[in-house]
Amino acid sequence: xxxxxxxxxxxxxxxxxxxxxxxxxxxxxxxxxxxxxxxxxxxxxxxxxxxxxxxxxxxxxxxxxxxxxxxxxxxxxxxxxxxxxxxxxxxxxxxxxxxxxxxxxxxxxxxxxxxxxxxxxxxxxxxxxxxxxxxxxxxxxxxxxxxxxxxxxxxxxxxxxxxxxxxxxxxxxxxxxxxxxxxxxxxxxxxxxxxxxxxxxxxxxxxxxxxxxxxxxxxxxxxxxxxxxxxxxxxxxxxxxxxxxxxxxxxxxxxxxxxxxxxxxxxxxxxxxxxxxxxxxxxxxxxxxxxxxxxxxxxxxxxxxxxxxxxxxxxxxxxxxxxxxxxxxxxxxxxxxxxxxxxxxxxxxxxxxxxxxxxxxxxxxxxxxxxxxxxxxxxxxxxxxxxxxxxxxxxxxxxxxxxxxxxxxxxxxxxxxxxx
DNA sequence: GATCCACAGGAAGAAGGGGTCG
DNA sequence: CGACCCCTTCTTCCTGTGGATC
Numbered sequence: 001x002x003x004x005x006x007x008x009x010x011x012x013x014x015x016x017x018x019x020x021x022x023x024x025x026x027x028x029x030x031x032x033x034x035x036x037x038x039x040x041x042x043x044x045x046x047x048x049x050x051x052x053x054x055x056x057x058x059x060x061x062x063x064x065x066x067x068x069x070x071x072x073x074x075x076x077x078x079x080x081x082x083x084x085x086x087x088x089x090x091x092x093x094x095x096x097x098x099x100x101x102x103x104x105x106x107x108x109x110x111x112x113x114x115x116x117x118x119x120x121x122x123x124x125x126x127x128x129x130x131x132x133x134x135x136x137x138x139x140x141x142x143x144x145x146x147x148x149x150x151x152x153x154x155x156x157x158x159x160x161x162x163x164x165x166x167x168x169x170x171x172x173x174x175x176x177x178x179x180x181x182x183x184x185x186x187x188x189x190x191x192x193x194x195x196x197x198x199x200x201x202x203x204x205x206x207x208x209x210x211x212x213x214x215x216x217x218x219x220x221x222x223x224x225x226x227x228x229x230x231x232x233x234x235x236x237x238x239x240x241x242x243x244x245x246x247x248x249x250x251x252x253x254x255x256x257x258x259x260x261x262x263x264x265x266x267x268x269x270x271x272x273x274x275x276x277x278x279x280x281x282x283x284x285x286x287x288x289x290x291x292x293x294x295x296x297x298x299x300x301x302x303x304x305x306x307x308x309x310x311x312x313x314x315x316x317x318x319x320x321x322x323x324x325x326x327x328x329x330x331x332x333x334x335x336x337x338x339x340x341x342x343x344x345x346x347x348x349x350x351x352x353x354x355x356x357x358x359x360x361x362x363x364x365x366x367x368x369x370x371x372x373x374x375x376x377x378x379x380x381x382x383x384x385x386x387x388x389x390x391x392x393x394x395x396x397x398x399x400x401x402x403x404x405x406x407x408x409x410x411x412x413x414x415x416x417x418x419x420x
Numbered sequence: 421g422a423t424c425c426a427c428a429g430g431a432a433g434a435a436g437g438g439g440t441c442g
Numbered sequence: 443c444g445a446c447c448c449c450t451t452c453t454t455c456c457t458g459t460g461g462a463t464c
């Protein structure tokens with residue numbers, strides 16, 4: 001029995017092992033990968049280098065504020081330039097430290113300071129615990145650690161908008177002025193943000209010192225995305241497995257979504273994964289379309305999972321109407337089914353006024369379509385349609401304690417609920 | 421043209437959570 | 443710690459409305 005199971009398993013593995021390989025190195029397509037060349041970012045690279053080059057002459061560089069939408073190459077470019085700077089600085093014997101912090105994770109004043117101090121822990125022997133110390137003591141330690149020798153410290157604060165939104169701009173105020181309190185070390189800051197309005201939240205004093213220099217990253221167009229993908233595809237895939245049309249299609253689809261290079265890379269990677277699973281010899285346009293659909297479905301699934309409870313019940317009411325062939329339905333229909341579902345779950349239903357707003361929210365999220373129409377004599381209402389398959393919704397609810405009972409609910413023609 | 425349906429969606433305020441300050 | 447404010451969610455009450463039908 002066991003013997004047989006083992007052979008089966010082995011042969012199953014072998015079946016996959018010996019099929020055509022698609023990926024040579026999939027990591028090249030990941031967001032975190034820093035390529036050797038950055039196409040179409042030459043201008044930004046040169047600007048950054050120009051701002052940072054004083055370091056090599058022993059002068060403090062300006063603080064830099066970098067902004068642009070997601071997937072425009074901000075992070076990867078800053079990493080590329082700072083890594084190069086580190087390399088060159090060793091050659092010129094200038095001590096430079098680059099500290100990269102992602103403020104989505106390091107999102108409080110304390111954590112930022114602690115992370116910087118701990119960056120030097122091997123050299124200084126000082127380590128700050130992740131919680132517990134008073135903030136000003138960490139700040140004092142930071143000054144001490146930085147000032148242990150002559151050096152330049154470049155602090156990269158990625159997604160700096162998240163930090164400011166959560167913890168205010170005090171930390172930035174301290175950091176931009178820390179140089180006046182240091183004798184040996186010099187600190188510069190590179191702030192990266194994809195929220196342009198974020199500058200409005202800043203104290204004018206912080207803003208002026210933080211954005212001594214600004215570097216803007218415009219979105220890529222389809223041609224530029226194609227170049228980026230081409231370059232990565234060469235390293236990521238085996239020769240000849242990519243159909244000619246694949247890269248241009250990925251680029252075009254991603255360009256439609258405000259020129260997001262991450263999206264383009266995801267598309268290419270998922271296309272390859274789908275082709276691999278299908279054991280296809282080549283990645284074709286067909287796989288790209290499937291990948292596009294899969295990515296959209298995945299994000300949609302994520303959105304539904306995080307919906308508040310009553311929006312989920314409301315969505316289920318629409319799902320039931322859809323299964324019964326009663327879409328498009330209007331607000332009143334949906335509300336009455338929703339109320340019945342609340343009854344069944346033993347929950348107080350929300351008012352129709354509130355549900356009307358929730359319907360608009362689902363519409364904004366693209367899960368449903370709600371259009372205001374006038375039916376003359378028969379009133380003004382919304383026409384509500386479903387944008388996903390009922391099956392997907394049920395699949396998600398299957399894993400949720402409170403909503404699982406709904407899966408066994410169906411609806412009879414007279415719109416009476418039936419629990420089977 | 422008047423009527424009138426079935427809501428849309430604005431206003432105000434209650435209730436509750438979260439954060440801040442002295 | 444309470445007092446305070448702000449924000450979100452939700453209710454109550456309300457006025458407004460496009461166009462088929464009378």
